[in-house]
Amino acid sequence: MEKFGIQNPILAVSFLLVLLLFICFASSQNDDVQEGSVSDHEPVRIRVGLVLNLDSVEGKTVRSSASTALSEFYAINSDYKTRVSLSIRDSQGEPLLALASAVDLLQAEGVDAIIIGGSSLLETKLLAEIGEKARVPVISLNSPISPSLSRYSHLIQATHDSSSEAKGITAFIHGFGWKSVALVYEDEDDWRESMQIMVDHFYEEGVGVQSKVGFAMTSSEEMVMDRLGKMKDLGASVFVVHSSEVVATRLFTCAERLGMMGEGFAWILTAKSMSSFHENSDGSGEEAMEGVVGFKTYVPMSKELQNFTWRLRSNEEDVWSEKARLSISDVWAHDVAWALARSAEMVNASSTLLAAITECRFKGLSGDFRVKDKKFLSNKFEIVNLLESGERRIGFWNGNGSFSSRRHFNKLEETIIWPGGSAQTPGGRALGESKRRKLRVLVTSSNRFPRLMKVETDLATNVTTAEGFCIEVFRAAISPFNYELEFIPWRNGSNYNRLAYALYSQKDKYDAAVGDITITANRSMYVDFTMPFTEMGLGTVAPKETSMWVFFHPLKRDLWITSAAFFVLTGTIVWLIEKHDNKEFQGSWPKQMGVIFWFGFSTLVYAHREKLQHNLSRFVVTVWVFAVLILTTSYTATLTSMMTVQQIRFNSNKDFVGHLSGSLIAKMALTSPRFRPTNTKGLNTSTDYAQALLNNTVSFIVDELPYLKVLLGENLGKFLMVKAQCNTNGFGFMFQKGDELVPLVSREILNLRTSDRLIEMEKRWFENQLPYTADDTSNPVTLYRFRGLFMITGVSFAFALVVLLILWLRDKWEDLMCSVNIFLSQRLVHFRILFARTIHPNTLDNADGENAVQMAQRN
Numbered sequence: 101m102e103k104f105g106i107q108n109p110i111l112a113v114s115f116l117l118v119l120l121l122f123i124c125f126a127s128s129q130n131d132d133v134q135e136g137s138v139s140d141h142e143p144v145r146i147r148v149g150l151v152l153n154l155d156s157v158e159g160k161t162v163r164s165s166a167s168t169a170l171s172e173f174y175a176i177n178s179d180y181k182t183r184v185s186l187s188i189r190d191s192q193g194e195p196l197l198a199l200a201s202a203v204d205l206l207q208a209e210g211v212d213a214i215i216i217g218g219s220s221l222l223e224t225k226l227l228a229e230i231g232e233k234a235r236v237p238v239i240s241l242n243s244p245i246s247p248s249l250s251r252y253s254h255l256i257q258a259t260h261d262s263s264s265e266a267k268g269i270t271a272f273i274h275g276f277g278w279k280s281v282a283l284v285y286e287d288e289d290d291w292r293e294s295m296q297i298m299v300d301h302f303y304e305e306g307v308g309v310q311s312k313v314g315f316a317m318t319s320s321e322e323m324v325m326d327r328l329g330k331m332k333d334l335g336a337s338v339f340v341v342h343s344s345e346v347v348a349t350r351l352f353t354c355a356e357r358l359g360m361m362g363e364g365f366a367w368i369l370t371a372k373s374m375s376s377f378h379e380n381s382d383g384s385g386e387e388a389m390e391g392v393v394g395f396k397t398y399v400p401m402s403k404e405l406q407n408f409t410w411r412l413r414s415n416e417e418d419v420w421s422e423k424a425r426l427s428i429s430d431v432w433a434h435d436v437a438w439a440l441a442r443s444a445e446m447v448n449a450s451s452t453l454l455a456a457i458t459e460c461r462f463k464g465l466s467g468d469f470r471v472k473d474k475k476f477l478s479n480k481f482e483i484v485n486l487l488e489s490g491e492r493r494i495g496f497w498n499g500n501g502s503f504s505s506r507r508h509f510n511k512l513e514e515t516i517i518w519p520g521g522s523a524q525t526p527g528g529r530a531l532g533e534s535k536r537r538k539l540r541v542l543v544t545s546s547n548r549f550p551r552l553m554k555v556e557t558d559l560a561t562n563v564t565t566a567e568g569f570c571i572e573v574f575r576a577a578i579s580p581f582n583y584e585l586e587f588i589p590w591r592n593g594s595n596y597n598r599l600a601y602a603l604y605s606q607k608d609k610y611d612a613a614v615g616d617i618t619i620t621a622n623r624s625m626y627v628d629f630t631m632p633f634t635e636m637g638l639g640t641v642a643p644k645e646t647s648m649w650v651f652f653h654p655l656k657r658d659l660w661i662t663s664a665a666f667f668v669l670t671g672t673i674v675w676l677i678e679k680h681d682n683k684e685f686q687g688s689w690p691k692q693m694g695v696i697f698w699f700g701f702s703t704l705v706y707a708h709r710e711k712l713q714h715n716l717s718r719f720v721v722t723v724w725v726f727a728v729l730i731l732t733t734s735y736t737a738t739l740t741s742m743m744t745v746q747q748i749r750f751n752s753n754k755d756f757v758g759h760l761s762g763s764l765i766a767k768m769a770l771t772s773p774r775f776r777p778t779n780t781k782g783l784n785t786s787t788d789y790a791q792a793l794l795n796n797t798v799s800f801i802v803d804e805l806p807y808l809k810v811l812l813g814e815n816l817g818k819f820l821m822v823k824a825q826c827n828t829n830g831f832g833f834m835f836q837k838g839d840e841l842v843p844l845v846s847r848e849i850l851n852l853r854t855s856d857r858l859i860e861m862e863k864r865w866f867e868n869q870l871p872y873t874a875d876d877t878s879n880p881v882t883l884y885r886f887r888g889l890f891m892i893t894g895v896s897f898a899f900a901l902v903v904l905l906i907l908w909l910r911d912k913w914e915d916l917m918c919s920v921n922i923f924l925s926q927r928l929v930h931f932r933i934l935f936a937r938t939i940h941p942n943t944l945d946n947a948d949g950e951n952a953v954q955m956a957q958r959n
Contacts, residue, residue, distance in 0.1 A: 671700025
């Protein structure tokens with residue numbers, strides 16, 4: 101202080117106090133300036149729409165999760181220059197209201213992104229379409245993966261990896277040695293489409309699907325009991341369930357009544373189903389599910405998750421008191437909100453919000469957040485055992501394709517409590533291991549085509565037996581399912597529409613129908629058909645051609661005559677051109693006539709040996725050889741076709757056409773524009789077919805291919821068949837509507853066809869078949885079709901004759917003129933004499949007359 105001239109200590113203290121106050125004042129002024137600068141730069145607001153079903157508990161908790169997540173994020177990152185704010189709309193669970201809400205958010209709020217919390221596929225498609233038009237990112241929470249969504253470039257899905265789940269369930273099934281499963285699903289678009297990935301993977305990995313059955317929310321308990329009972333009878337013991345909590349609860353209640361929740365059965369719930377249970381308010385649906393194994397989307401436990409859950413319950417107790425636990429949608433809502441907040445800060449003039457979201461990386465509550473191919477997928481699953489006390493974790497399915505648990509790597513926990521409280525692994529019975537069930541089968545009994553269907557009833561025992569091609573195929577297709585067959589003859593004629601209705605209306609009497617039954621749209625209204633086991637389409641059979649003059653048939657008479665005339669004309673024109681200079685065309689008149697015919701017809705086989713000396717004759721021959729080439733090619737092709745299969749043409753005024761009496765299919769075919777014969781004749785058996793054709797009662801037989809194959813097999817070498825267009829659907833087996841055997845039998849028919857067993861059966865019952873073409877053979881070639889060819893040839897010949905005439909006139913012009921002059925002079929003399937005699941008939945004597953003639957000649 102002495103240095104600054106301040107000696108008094110009191111003054112020194114006072115100076116220090118003043119200096120301290122100045123520094124504080126200056127500091128406060130600086131803070132005021134900084135606060136003013138901040139107030140001049142408010143954070144940029146990024147508006148995000150949130151479309152939810154606020155009538156549901158899930159919608160309320162997702163809204164709470166997203167709002168709380170944003171509040172926490174900006175509390176941690178208060179220095180961010182952007183702020184994401186939510187504009188919430190209620191869709192009430194209706195896709196169209198969700199669409200209207202999205203339009204309102206875009207027009208009224210001008211949002212930069214939209215989050216949708218509904219899991220409906222339709223809702224996702226509608227809002228994705230809007231996002232595509234407005235070029236605004238749409239983020240969907242827990243919507244099913246579908247190939248139909250891949251075309252939307254502005255859609256981002258936060259959901260579980262269905263492919264990884266399918267691999268996990270398949271590995272789980274293989275791990276217990278089960279060969280096949282039964283699928284139970286909710287009969288609604290979202291559930292059906294999301295299930296298909298799993299079904300495809302089952303087939304690829306050799307897991308058989310014994311049966312599939314779908315239930316709707318409106319399905320009655322009686323219907324559920326009936327279909328589950330049929331699956332039980334088929335021997336199914338391992339079930340994969342893919343449905344909502346409402347349908348699954350009813351399903352397990354009915355299964356318990358049927359004894360299917362006891363020892364020996366296994367039930368597996370998919371992740372989407374487990375998510376539906378967790379969205380339930382009280383979890384009451386799990387009471388009937390003891391022993392069920394479920395796959396859950398894995399959310400790793402962390403301190404952050406626990407703190408976030410606690411804050412949610414503290415902030416909105418009224419909402420979270422209705423919900424037992426945090427769902428996967430709530431967790432994804434948190435992570436998506438954080439991703440939007442981070443991405444909004446990254447957006448600049450050279451990038452978009454969509455690009456920023458796809459590049460965003462951070463560790464969220466669900467794990468590492470990363471968008472790949474427009475999807476944020478959770479590929480790790482927790483496997484739980486549902487017990488009376490709650491869920492018990494038994495392991496994990498990892499994204500790398502392996503199982504793990506707390507105690508074992510690449511292995512699940514050893515003990516699983518299965519339905520019935522047993523720790524013993526269910527055996528996974530194969531199809532048909534249960535008690536044999538009787539199948540009551542209606543069989544067509546007309547016996548008109550025994551090779552197809554022959555039914556006999558023993559009058560003493562009243563037991564009906566059936567044989568034939570149709571029965572053999574049916575036995576082979578139904579045999580894996582261990583059914584006892586009871587055949588019941590159909591005695592009401594060949595109107596199989598009535599048969600279909602009888603099967604539909606008398607379910608307590610009949611289970612199926614087998615025979616020569618064509619698949620039609622009308623019949624399928626009442627019954628379910630298997631896939632066809634015969635060839636599809638109509639055919640036409642006619643007697644085999646035996647004429648010795650068949651080689652004349654490829655060309656019509658007018659074409660034969662015209663072609664022969666042009667052969668002679670060609671030889672004549674060449675002879676006219678060559679005869680003066682070419683010695684080969686000279687000689688006696690018989691020789692020259694022979695040369696004309698020989699040369700003309702030898703061009704047919706290109707065997708003419710005469711050397712041509714004039715370019716004009718070469719031109720004529722070249723044009724004609726080209727025409728002959730086309731004619732011979734067409735003749736050869738038509739003759740080959742006719743020698744392979746007889747030409748079949750319908751003359752509506754003359755030909756009788758035979759068909760199977762009472763066959764609705766044949767009658768419909770004969771009234772089509774392709775046939776329309778005036779005269780038709782109904783026939784009853786293959787023997788009637790053969791006799792009518794051989795004695796010319798009918799010219800053709802039109803019927804379905806299986807009937808015609810019987811006819812050809814019984815009469816080898818006598819008839820030929822032409823296959824018409826595929827305008828019928830073939831024969832199929834009929835079952836009750838919704839019968840679980842329909843897809844199973846269809847699959848067995850497919851196996852019979854691919855293994856060639858079906859072809860072997862056809863050969864055994866129909867014997868060797870003559871080949872037939874895919875369509876009718878060509879009609880004979882007519883002159884009208886080749887009129888252009890002969891026109892070109894005729895014009896060329898006329899041109900050659902004109903040129904020949906011009907050349908001849910040029911060479912003979914002087915001689916021709918001299919001859920003309922002499923001729924004219926002679927005519928003139930005779931005229932003068934005639935004129936003179938006319939004027940002076942008596943003045944001239946004979947001498948004078950002679951002199952006058954001589955003088956006239958001299959002149």
